[in-house]
Amino acid sequence: MGTYCIGRAQPFSYPPTWQLRSSAVQPTPRRWWRSACSTCRRLGAPAAAAGRQGSEAGGGGSTSSSSESYSKGIDGRSGSGSGGGKGTSGRSSSQAKLESILAGAGLDPAELQRHHPLAYTLLTVPLARVLAEVHADRLARAAAEERSLRLDPAQLMARICFLAYDVGLTADHIRARYRQYTRSLYFDLDGAQQLLAWLRSQQVTNNQLQIATLSNHQLWSFDVGSAQRCKQHVQECLGLTDTQWAEALTSQRGGLAGRPEVVDGVIAWLEAEPLGFSRAEVAQLWRSNPQLFGTPAATLHNNLQRLLSRCPLSKQQLRSFMRGNSNLLWLDCAGLLAKLDSLVAELPGLEARLDRLLVLGGSVLSLETEALLGKTSSLLQYGFSKNELSKMILKTPMILVCSLDSKLQPMLATLEGKLGSRQAVVAAASKAPDLLVTALDTIRDNFRALQQLGLSEIEVQQLAARQPKLLAFRMGSAEFQGTLRYSDTVLGRTARQMLLQYPSYLTSSLRRIDYKVSFMEHKGDTHYKATLTFIKDADEKFCQRYGYSLAEFEAWEAQWLRSERAREYGLDKAREPSIGKLQAARQKGSKARVAARRKQRLAGADSKESAA
Numbered sequence: 315m316g317t318y319c320i321g322r323a324q325p326f327s328y329p330p331t332w333q334l335r336s337s338a339v340q341p342t343p344r345r346w347w348r349s350a351c352s353t354c355r356r357l358g359a360p361a362a363a364a365g366r367q368g369s370e371a372g373g374g375g376s377t378s379s380s381s382e383s384y385s386k387g388i389d390g391r392s393g394s395g396s397g398g399g400k401g402t403s404g405r406s407s408s409q410a411k412l413e414s415i416l417a418g419a420g421l422d423p424a425e426l427q428r429h430h431p432l433a434y435t436l437l438t439v440p441l442a443r444v445l446a447e448v449h450a451d452r453l454a455r456a457a458a459e460e461r462s463l464r465l466d467p468a469q470l471m472a473r474i475c476f477l478a479y480d481v482g483l484t485a486d487h488i489r490a491r492y493r494q495y496t497r498s499l500y501f502d503l504d505g506a507q508q509l510l511a512w513l514r515s516q517q518v519t520n521n522q523l524q525i526a527t528l529s530n531h532q533l534w535s536f537d538v539g540s541a542q543r544c545k546q547h548v549q550e551c552l553g554l555t556d557t558q559w560a561e562a563l564t565s566q567r568g569g570l571a572g573r574p575e576v577v578d579g580v581i582a583w584l585e586a587e588p589l590g591f592s593r594a595e596v597a598q599l600w601r602s603n604p605q606l607f608g609t610p611a612a613t614l615h616n617n618l619q620r621l622l623s624r625c626p627l628s629k630q631q632l633r634s635f636m637r638g639n640s641n642l643l644w645l646d647c648a649g650l651l652a653k654l655d656s657l658v659a660e661l662p663g664l665e666a667r668l669d670r671l672l673v674l675g676g677s678v679l680s681l682e683t684e685a686l687l688g689k690t691s692s693l694l695q696y697g698f699s700k701n702e703l704s705k706m707i708l709k710t711p712m713i714l715v716c717s718l719d720s721k722l723q724p725m726l727a728t729l730e731g732k733l734g735s736r737q738a739v740v741a742a743a744s745k746a747p748d749l750l751v752t753a754l755d756t757i758r759d760n761f762r763a764l765q766q767l768g769l770s771e772i773e774v775q776q777l778a779a780r781q782p783k784l785l786a787f788r789m790g791s792a793e794f795q796g797t798l799r800y801s802d803t804v805l806g807r808t809a810r811q812m813l814l815q816y817p818s819y820l821t822s823s824l825r826r827i828d829y830k831v832s833f834m835e836h837k838g839d840t841h842y843k844a845t846l847t848f849i850k851d852a853d854e855k856f857c858q859r860y861g862y863s864l865a866e867f868e869a870w871e872a873q874w875l876r877s878e879r880a881r882e883y884g885l886d887k888a889r890e891p892s893i894g895k896l897q898a899a900r901q902k903g904s905k906a907r908v909a910a911r912r913k914q915r916l917a918g919a920d921s922k923e924s925a926a
Contacts, residue, residue, distance in 0.1 A: 412442045419446035420453070421467050429468035433475045440485035441478055445471050448492050448499065455496070464500060473499045476534075480510055482524050495531035506534040509541060516545070518560045525564040536570050547574040548607070551581060552597040562604045572608035579611035588629055589636060599637065609644045617647040624651055625668040639676025653683045660690050663704025675711025689718050696726060697736045702744045710747035725750055725757065732761050732771075733778050742782035752786040763789040767809055781817035796883050797824045804831060804879075806843055819849045825885045830856060832874045833867055 413423045427434040437445070449467055456463055465473075477483045483491070491498050513523060527533055545559055554562075563570070572580070584591045584599065591599065600607055606614070621642070627635060642650060658665045671678065678686065693703055693713075707713055716722050729739045729749065743749050749757070764774050778785060787794055797820060798809040812820055819827075827849055831842050841848065841860060848856055857864045880886045 408439060412437065412439050415439065415442045415446050419450050421446065421449060426468050426471055429466075430472050433468070433472045436475045436479060437471060438485075441474055441488075444485050444489050444492075445474055447489065448474075451492075451496070469503075470499060472503060473501065476503060476506060477527065480507070481527050482520055483527060487524075487528060491528060491531060498531040501534040505537065509534060509536060509538045512538050512542065513563075516560060517556050518563060522560055522564050529565060530570075533570070540573075541570050543574065544570055544572060544577075548572075548577060548600065551577065552593070552600055554597060554600070558601055562601055565604055572604075576610055577607045580607045580609070580614065583611040583615060584636070588632060590629075591633070591636075599640075602637070603640055605644070606640050614640075614643045617643045617645075620647050620651065621672070624654060625672055627669050627672065631669055631673050634673045635676065638674075639672065639679075642672075642676055642679055645680070650679060653679055653686070656683050656687060657690070660687055661700050661704045661707070663701050664708065667708050670708050671711060675707070675714070678707075678711045678714045681715070685718075686714055689714050689716075689722065692718055692722070697740045698744070702740070706744060706747040706750075710751060712751045713747060716751055721754070722750060725752075725754055728754060728757055733775050734771075738775060738779065742778045742785070746782040746786060748786045749782060756788055757785060760785055760787070760789045764813070767813065769810070769813065773814060777813055777817055781821070783821055784813075784817055787821070793824075794820075800824060800828070800883060804828070804842075805846065807846075816846055819846050822849050824883060828879060828883065828885055829871070829874055832877060832879070833862070833870050834860070836870065836873075837862065 416423050416426065423434070426437075445467070448470065452463060452465075452470075474488055477488050477491075478485070510523075518526075548554060549559065581593075581596055583589070584596050585593065622632075654668065658668070664671060690703065694700065698706070713722070726739060729742065730736055733739055733742060761774065764777070769777070789795075798812065801807045801812045801820075802809060807816065830848055830851075834841055837860075839860065848859065851859060853867060854864060856862070857867050874880055875886045
């Protein structure tokens with residue numbers, strides 16, 4: 315079991331233990347194991363029961379700390395160590411299951427234990443499954459390429475244990491990371507330990523380490539000396555704090571991207587015309603998109619020029635593009651232009667506003683051409699015209715980012731079931747494209763809320779035809795319910811009246827509505843009881859309509875914020891950003907959302923592994 319013959323490649327045999335320790339390619343982590351043993355001796359036996367529960371019943375979950383993990387791993391699996399025996403039937407059953415998993419993949423448990431006894435002791439059933447799957451995949455790949463394995467199974471096991479116990483990844487995370495990048499386990503273990511110690515000394519949290527490991531598959535291959543120089547140089551140039559640098563580490567390549575000379579070139583390019591960013595703006599760009607500074611300025615410049623030759627942008631658009639979608643500049647430029655041409659060939663209406671697609675919908679162009687065309691083809695087949703779909707995409711580019719199977723098709727089916735026909739869905743979505751990217755649960759909750767308010771099926775369909783944008787609002791939220799209550803108590807219109815007769819006014823900000831109503835009351839007027847047309851008026855038109863002084867109206871805010879009604883409805887809080895600012899914030903925060911989704915995945919345990 316110690317020899318693996320792969321195709322016509324040379325047979326691979328385990329080298330003697332001393333060769334594993336001194337291998338120049340992947341040395342054995344002697345100091346790591348000594349530290350682990352020391353930790354376990356300090357913690358002792360009291361953690362044995364908890365360790366068993368953590369390593370087997372909850373094997374998919376992440377470890378809370380290295381010391382606790384080592385304690386759980388060793389005390390919980392003492393029967394598999396070189397110096398312990400099986401104390402309970404539970405341990406024996408678990409050990410037999412682990413050995414069965416390893417043997418099923420052609421691995422010899424005795425060989426693994428002999429070459430890395432403590433790593434084998436830390437191995438849980440979920441981690442053993444990962445080891446078996448990865449080993450089988452590596453054997454198949456090596457056979458197809460007629461080559462030998464780079465890492466022997468014992469070394470592979472040690473790296474899996476490092477990611478599980480030192481970094482805190484679950485078995486699912488390690489498996490997914492390997493599937494996304496098969497070379498993610500090829501790193502020097504001693505170098506990774508040194509990098510880990512340094513990162514923790516830089517106040518990088520455990521959660522940030524886990525997110526960084528998932529987003530940057532080469533993180534643990536970085537040289538600690540290069541990482542130190544990179545961090546120091548970036549902080550000197552851009553005035554970043556340790557906390558800001560640690561936050562950027564969670565993006566792809568993150569704070570470790572870019573040699574000093576490359577960073578200097580990119581900073582100079584960003585500060586020059588036509589971009590003209592200030593040094594403070596450059597620092598903000600680095601925080602939101604540090605990968606940009608790992609690409610040579612000449613490459614960025616050439617790719618941008620090719621992109622602008624296809625789709626000219628104004629200076630303002632260009633700066634917005636760099637803030638939100640500069641990741642397109644290190645993609646294959648020829649492939650990106652071909653993708654644009656393919657989209658325009660499918661939807662000619664996009665040609666006139668490609669600038670908007672680049673500025674607001676850059677994430678769309680990060681997807682594969684086949685996936686994009688598959689979504690457009692499906693929507694066209696559903697009943698949208700090419701002109702309608704072009705306008706929808708330019709207004710809400712996220713339509714093409716949503717999954718066809720898990721989002722768009724279920725949404726269309728749900729809307730069709732409530733609105734009665736495909737034609738009604740097409741009409742509603744054409745007027746309010748945000749419907750297609752709204753959470754499916756929100757749409758379903760809204761239909762239930764309308765039913766509870768007494769609207770019949772026909773009345774719901776009439777509402778959707780008249781003001782489909784309302785269906786994308788969270789009608790059950792405190793804010794929307796507050797608007798309905800305000801309409802009833804202040805404006806004298808019931809919720810049913812507002813939904814059926816004045817639905818467009820429900821999309822307006824309650825803050826602006828009450829500001830105008832409050833000023834009318836201050837002037838002794840009750841115009842709002844006779845008509846609601848003032849709600850849509852701009853400030854100038856509102857004052858002109860009723861003969862008010864614009865200066866006096868604008869100066870009313872301080873007194874209005876202190877009013878009892880403003881406090882009752884929570885209108886005295888900070889002003890919400892406009893739609894334009896929200897869209898800009900959406901683009902700037904795209905990387906943060908990706909990191910948040912990774913963080914959410916980190917919080918979930920491996921339910922399949924736990925059940926097993």
